[in-house]
Amino acid sequence: MASIIDIKGECALHVRNFDFTYKGATAPSLKKISMPIAKNSITALIGPSGCGKTTLLRSFNRMHDLYPGNKYEGEILFDGRNILDPKEDLIHLRTRIGMIFQKPTAFPMSIYDNVAYGLRLKGIKNKSELDGRVEKALQDAAIWKETQDRLKHDANGLSGGQQQRLCIARAIAVEPEVLLFDEPTSALDPISTQGIEKLVIELKEKVSIIIVTHNMQQAARVSDYTGFMYLGDLIELGYTEELFVTPKEKLTQEYITGKFG
């Protein structure tokens, strides 16, 4: 039986009895997941590859809907509503729950236009408002200094680490309430990784963060809560410092001591 702690503060999201089945699969890839996601904190999801951590992450902004035939069951509550409802307005949902991917995904346009993209989608056309919010986002993503004199340059000219910060700036520009990070440093060098980790910690003042990582040290360094998943089950969710020192489940212990995965 899974061991899930209660969260004392406010929750950003609540997952209840959540099953996810990929198109054509006979068995669900996520089985009866129930967990709270604490507000203004960082929740890390760890586990061996194929455990379902990315699948769970991509359910929070309904990314799976891009590929027809996938099936959700159960509930994910956000702001009192079940976002798995087929009638959910996905465009609106995705502006409230942003996402950062495994690899930097700078769009083929200028640095400025990348950050302004989400704002323009929201309908903001006013030049000075755009300018202000782009600058603020770039500052919050700690990349303003490097980009302020070349905002009109192609974003693909930036280094990998810079591009990932740009993507973070792009995501926070629309002021989401939740940010999903899908192994955000897996394509980066150690120094860029350090920078991104620092940034993620700073961001939790404003947003609630869920981060999927294959790197246990990273989870230990940045997160407040850690969930350990295995074969589609959430085995344990606990305070990060407790989970890595005194895990309650045997499987968690085996995983963090390197017995498998």
Place this chain on the structure above:
Amino acid sequence: MSPVQKRIFINKLALIFSTLSAIIALAFLFWILGVLVMKGLSALNWNIFIYEGAPPGYEESGLKHALVGQLILVGMATGVGVPLGILAGTYLSEYGKNSKLANTIRDISDIMMSAPSIVIGAFVYAIVVLPMGHFSAWAGSIALGIIMIPIILRTTDDMLQLVPGTLREAAFALGAPKYKVILNVVYRGAKAGILTGVLLGVARVAGETAPLLFTSFNDNFFTTDLSQAMPSLTVTMFNYATSPYEDWQQLGWAAAFILSMFILGLNILGRLILLSTKKGK
């Protein structure tokens, strides 16, 4: 309308437009295909395979001459184009690799692949028909062969490059000379891909009309004499379709149907071969 609603509206409009264009395109294409099948099937009968061409109005007229001529022309073109194409592709992939020369040859053959086929016909006319003094099956198959070489060359090159380098190294490590490595290991590894390339190449030249117009020309009678003009399905189709006689036009549709089925068959077969090897891995 809020900006977001406006975006959703434009999105719907754009999706409707592109679905509509897909429907328009497919409607035209299926119209053509439908005409081909209806006309072709209704014109099809055993006489077509038994009798050769006859003047308009004759009961006993068929396409035997053109069918056999087509097979001879495409067969000879394949006999020339396939070995040359495979050897040249082998050079690019196994010897030339990424050298400047090899890349130039790749570029030139890419351009050749899309060059107007009627120009190839004019070229072969000048180098074969003029010196011989008359049209011939030789000239027709040389023209088709020239069109075929770049197609086979590029697929062979691509397919051989897909064979993992470690496989070659393993064979070299056993002390095999390079030609044996290529013949026994590399070709075997790329067998299905090369075969598919050959099938698609044959299908491509089988549908060519323009380069035959003034090389193999045409003939309304059965012949296997390679040094004389030779009928082909495509040119016969062209001549019959542009004639004012209804029975000839009918035969033209029959020829179009037979040829199209042959070409589609080769294409489908090629895809199946490629698909089955992908599944095998």
Place this chain on the structure above:
Amino acid sequence: MIDKLFQNLTRISAFLILLIVAWIFVVLFNQSTEAMQTFGLDFLTKDEWAPNVDKFGAYAAIFGSVASTFLAMLLSIPIAIGVAIFLSEIAHPKIKGFFGVSVELLAAIPSVIYGMWGLFYFVPILRDLTGGMGIGLLAAGIVLAIMILPFMAAVTRDAMNTTPDILKESAYALGGTQWDVIKDVIIPYAKAGIIGSLILALGRAIGETMAVTFVMGNVHKVPTSILSPTTSIPVTLANEFTEADTSLYFSSLFGLALTLLIMSFVVIAVAKFYFLRKARRA
């Protein structure tokens, strides 16, 4: 020993392709010298094509080639892009597979069949709709557009499919609609590939003989309207090559062939070496 022999065999075969291409240029050039010496630049700029008085100006045929190709591109590009978007982004996976393969198979149908369809089925309709002969520039442009459409749609779709999923997902993750993703991410990302594919299709259209021979009219006149019968280089070659009776007539036809070869060479080279190479590097 055998090793060297085999290597040389492959090398000779590879060189053969260069040799053939060079040879084609040399032969066409030699054969057309008489026309070039007789008419000079007038060959390209004059539209009088009168075999009975041994006067040959290729302008009408060149114009017809360019105009019919332009018309075909104008009609087919929006539809081909629409089809490509449909195939890569909208269609349900099952439909995608079926339509995708049928489009590719349709691209393999011999062009002579498009021409026959045009003559027997499309021209009569056009004649009823517009009056006149039906045969002419418009008919040629439309038949050419339909013929080139499957190839164009297939290569455009392939170019669009090179956009990484993760890039599209990032745009969706910001609240983009499908169309937002197509116009802001996929098209800019695949731009070079798409343009290259379209130009490649243009290169094919300009040298196409059989789809247009039936429906263009073979009249050596610069068309006065879009409905006028006219001719193009391949149409002239197909109709007149076996009829030429004087050496100057022949030479002029070879001049046409050379002109066409150079035109298509340039177009294809631009598509391949500029756009498609850029697309591959990106």
